[in-house]
Amino acid sequence: MWCKHSKANSERFCDEGVSTITSDEQVRVEKSVAAIFNYFLNTGNDAKEPVLHRERHIAYLKKGLKHLPEGFVSLDASRPWLVYWAVHALELLDVRLTNDEAAGIIDFLKHCQNPEGGFGGGPGQYSHLAPTYAAVNALAIIGTKEAYDAINREKLQEFLWDMHTDEGAFRMHEGGEVDIRGAYCAISVARLTNVYTDHQFSETAHWIMRCQSYEGGFSGAPGMEAHGGYTFCGLAALTLLHAHHLCHTPALLRWAVNRQMRFEGGFQGRTNKLVDGCYSFWQGGLFPILHTLLTQEDAVNMSAEHWMFQQEALQEYLLLCCQHSRGGLVDKPGKGPDFYHTCYTLSGMSVAQHFSAASIHKKSVVGHPSNELMLVHPLYNIGVESAVSATQHFNNLLVPQTRICSAPYSNNINSQQEQVQT
Ligand SMILES: CC(C)=CCC/C(C)=C/CC/C(C)=C/COP(=O)(O)OP(=O)(O)O
Numbered sequence: 001m002w003c004k005h006s007k008a009n010s011e012r013f014c015d016e017g018v019s020t021i022t023s024d025e026q027v028r029v030e031k032s033v034a035a036i037f038n039y040f041l042n043t044g045n046d047a048k049e050p051v052l053h054r055e056r057h058i059a060y061l062k063k064g065l066k067h068l069p070e071g072f073v074s075l076d077a078s079r080p081w082l083v084y085w086a087v088h089a090l091e092l093l094d095v096r097l098t099n100d101e102a103a104g105i106i107d108f109l110k111h112c113q114n115p116e117g118g119f120g121g122g123p124g125q126y127s128h129l130a131p132t133y134a135a136v137n138a139l140a141i142i143g144t145k146e147a148y149d150a151i152n153r154e155k156l157q158e159f160l161w162d163m164h165t166d167e168g169a170f171r172m173h174e175g176g177e178v179d180i181r182g183a184y185c186a187i188s189v190a191r192l193t194n195v196y197t198d199h200q201f202s203e204t205a206h207w208i209m210r211c212q213s214y215e216g217g218f219s220g221a222p223g224m225e226a227h228g229g230y231t232f233c234g235l236a237a238l239t240l241l242h243a244h245h246l247c248h249t250p251a252l253l254r255w256a257v258n259r260q261m262r263f264e265g266g267f268q269g270r271t272n273k274l275v276d277g278c279y280s281f282w283q284g285g286l287f288p289i290l291h292t293l294l295t296q297e298d299a300v301n302m303s304a305e306h307w308m309f310q311q312e313a314l315q316e317y318l319l320l321c322c323q324h325s326r327g328g329l330v331d332k333p334g335k336g337p338d339f340y341h342t343c344y345t346l347s348g349m350s351v352a353q354h355f356s357a358a359s360i361h362k363k364s365v366v367g368h369p370s371n372e373l374m375l376v377h378p379l380y381n382i383g384v385e386s387a388v389s390a391t392q393h394f395n396n397l398l399v400p401q402t403r404i405c406s407a408p409y410s411n412n413i414n415s416q417q418e419q420v421q422t
């Protein structure tokens with residue numbers, strides 16, 4: 001079922017059998033397999049290259065973006081998310097927002113920011129770590145001084161303290177759940193906007209490590225089931241904390257490679273579940289991070305030119321099964337498009353198209369060369385250029401010190417301040 005360049009690597013990296021699934025689920029798998037099969041059957045050797053319907057996706061995103069400030073009823077508490085998913089998908093498609101679009105988004109996100117720090121799911125809503133992460137990422141992507149200045153960094157750090165637990169974890173909102181998303185959202189915004197202090201995150205890596213399960217992936221909270229979304233949060237957070245050495249990388253790698261399914265080429269989120277386009281990033285995004293860690297451990301050949309998953313097979317799944325005819329991308333054939341899936345399928349496609357490690361850059365763009373997307377930063381999931389510009393901007397500013405800290409940390413923080421000032 002795989003095209004010629006797909007098969008060898010899939011057999012090399014995937015050593016587990018196919019999941020046990022219900023007949024209803026089997027029908028969904030077959031739809032994907034049929035789409036891929038038909039493509040190769042009908043096109044034969046004269047295979048017309050699969051095309052990314054860029055203009056359709058841009059039109060879909062732009063149209064939705066116009067109505068975002070009014071919100072969608074069912075996603076009323078996720079409005080900064082909708083903004084982030086749309087502007088990130090557009091940046092991957094190499095589309096710059098107009099000045100008016102950018103100004104409208106900045107103004108809207110300012111209304112979601114609370115005087116006590118952090119962003120809520122909409123104007124007047126309590127601050128929550130998930131929309132805070134989405135708003136900060138969206139503003140970093142817009143990348144103008146006005147966008148950067150919209151973030152109240154001092155109050156943001158205070159909000160992170162308010163969410164911080166004695167164990168070093170983070171709750172999603174006041175009185176809310178404590179899970180690994182909280183740790184990731186907190187460290188991601190802290191690093192990106194340079195409000196990070198060792199003091200605030202001193203126990204976080206140890207708490208995260210309690211979430212690595214016997215399977216090798218990470219769960220939402222200690223003792224739960226490993227899942228791609230949570231695994232991304234765990235690995236990216238550990239890396240941003242410079243604590244990746246704590247992770248059991250061989251177990252994680254084994255778990256991650258086995259989440260790419262032989263039939264469709266896409267990833268499942270957890271054992272015995274179905275492929276879904278959004279896991280192209282939650283799982284696919286693990287590989288650039290893992291590659292860096294394994295290179296540091298000398299476990300990976302420095303001259304490798306491929307991530308440790310089947311990059312072409314993932315692109316085939318996305319191009320042949322996940323593009324909606326009217327624009328936007330989907331979980332699997334038969335589903336409708338939405339901004340979430342459009343964002344994470346394109347992020348995953350970008351990872352699959354570009355191998356980039358140390359001085360080696362190797363493109364493996366399936367289909368027409370115009371399918372190529374912009375490079376994604378795997379730790380923040382914003383464009384690499386957006387991440388570099390934002391960190392350069394914020395690293396020139398002082399780190400706020402909203403909590404007085406006791407002896408062991410104070411030297412460290414002083415030296416951080418000095419580094420920033422020099
Ligand atoms: C930064 C941030 C907020 C990250 C979120 C990460 C994320 C996507 C977590 C997924 C959580 C989860 C257990 C989904 C299962 O859904 P399901 O049972 O419908 O799907 P499945 O069958 O594919 O597991």
Ligand SMILES: [Zn+2]
Nearest residue numbers: 276277278331
């Ligand atoms: Zn999904």
